[in-house]
Amino acid sequence: MKKKYVRLISRAAVWSPRFGGLAFLILLFSILLQRFSVIDVTVFMILIIISACCVVVSLFFAVKALYSLWVYGALGGMKALRGIIYSLTTAIPLVLFWGFWFTLPALHDVSTDIQRPPTFFRTARPSDALPLKSVLIEQAALQMSQWPEMSGRRYDGSPDRIRESVLNVLAAYDWPVIAQKKFKGEEDELYIETVAKSFYLGFISDIVIRLIDEGDTTFVDMRSASRYLPRDFGANAAFIIDFMEALDTEIALLPLSQDEK
Incomplete structure (x- = not known):
């Protein structure tokens, strides 16, 4: 067998x-x-x-x-x-x-102005959110080496005129306007706050845009800070760079004001 x-x-x-x-x-x-x-x-x-x-x-x-x-x-x-x-x-x-x-760089808070970054005045960050710094100078070298193209913009025109273009770009990006506020000082400043999410995973970033009245011109600064993730995978810098490029295009399409004709 x-x-x-x-x-x-x-x-x-x-x-x-x-x-x-x-x-x-x-x-x-x-x-x-x-x-x-x-x-x-x-x-x-x-x-x-x-x-x-x-x-x-x-x-x-x-x-x-x-x-x-x-x-x-x-x-x-x-x-x-x-x-x-x-x-x-x-x-x-x-x-x-x-x-x-x-x-990738261990950054979660980037700005076009590292010495005097725009401050948030209305955004209510949760108690467990990452803390925000008043100065970002210590990350200047790292930020510049990674994203040298991330910078503020100077545009011809008043803040109110540039503000309309900023709001148009925000609407195109579907970023909600959380708040707007003017501050009086040596240079009048207008702040606009919004919120954005990263494309793939939806990580939340708080964003503030600052418009500085320089008389005949307006200087635009921007800051983007992750709420929770200590490494933003470059998302905050991408938010700023893409937004500024879109704003350049929007401003270029504006009709000339009476003073410019």
């Missing part, structure tokens, strides 16, 4: 795709919930770490299953392969996220 050889089923192969699928689902839902502001940044970071741990566990079980297949001929090779696919699919965005986290 012939003996029937029964191949064992690798339990590691069973668990590998389970943890891989769980990692993918956690990552997917955490991104969606963060993008639509259902969860805060702290919860998002915790979910990201949990997803990364599930990826590691899934890959561990996959390697163990493949070892059992090679040495003992255990069943489960396809399941182990599926676990690897799930894990690597999840690992790619995680590696990109943490790669940018550790390689």
Whole structure:
């Protein structure tokens, strides 16, 4: 009578795709919930770490299953392969996220004027939000090396005239106007506050735009500060650079005033 050889089923192969699928689902839902502001940044970071741990566990079980297949001929090779696919699919965005986290500048508050950045007067930042500094001079070299094109603008015309263009660009970007206020001094200043979200993950940044009356010209400064994320992945600088370029275009399309004709 012939003996029937029964191949064992690798339990590691069973668990590998389970943890891989769980990692993918956690990552997917955490991104969606963060993008639509259902969860805060702290919860998002915790979910990201949990997803990364599930990826590691899934890959561990996959390697163990493949070892059992090679040495003992255990069943489960396809399941182990599926676990690897799930894990690597999840690992790619995680590696990109943490790669940018550790390689991009550790900045969360940038301004076109680092010596006297525009101040927020109305925006109510939550108590657990990142603190704001009155001076950003210590990050001048880093900011200039990363974004040399991020600078203020001087336009011909009164602040009221430039303000209309600023509001038009804000409307085009769908950034809500939180508040506007004028301050009297040696140079009259108009402040406009708004809020923006990063495109992919919806991280919130508070933004203030300052218009300084210089007589025949108006100088425009801008500041963008993340509420929670200590590293903004360059989003705040991108907000300022893109907005200023759009404002340049908007100003260029303005009809000449009576004084300029």
